[in-house]
Amino acid sequence: MFPGGDMQKLLQQAQQMQTDMMKAQAELAESEVSASAGGGLVTATVTGDGELKGIKIDPQAVDPEDVETLEDLVIAAVQAANDSAKRLAAEKMGPLGDALGGMTGGLGLPGM
Template sequence: MVQSGQPNMQQILQQAQKMQQQLVAAQQELAEAEVTGTSGGGLVTATVTGSGELKALSIDPQAVDPDDTETLADLVVAAVRDANAKAQKLAADKMGPLAGGLGGDLSNLGLPGF
């Protein structure tokens, strides 16, 4: 028996299924999306997927100094961090609207940035 003003259980289940489908679609979109981060004025470029997987790393020969590999390592780390920060922002932008329907907590989904 449904009381007036209370949502129908079937409607709640349909809404939950729709949200789940949207979440799966957004996760797939993130996995396929790629973002690029740079450091050293573009000497080092890192490309990661929206889910944070490193796909490519490019190092300009000008960044390679055999006597100073520490700087090159720092540039690589900075480029990867920049790319990951962009991936986290992309994830927040894509998943944020869905968070409202989940109580706003996406930390249990294992997504980068949450």
């Protein structure tokens, strides 16, 4: 059934890859990335797994007559920070996710 391979060895490799993936996921949750918009007027910070942790707004960005621009800057900063988090996740999880996805046939098995 497993030409040239040993089932026990295959299971051990799968368990090690799952352990490595869980470690990478924990590292992502602890990592933070920031991005700004409007030349640094608004900065958003998110974790590596995409949780919004903070927003910094330069007082120069606050214009009571133009709240829409500030709202747009906040959205842009959050989106840029999330893009950075996705890149970080792809760097950390890419090889592990590809390997596990290939082993499970992309079935989305829990923990894999």
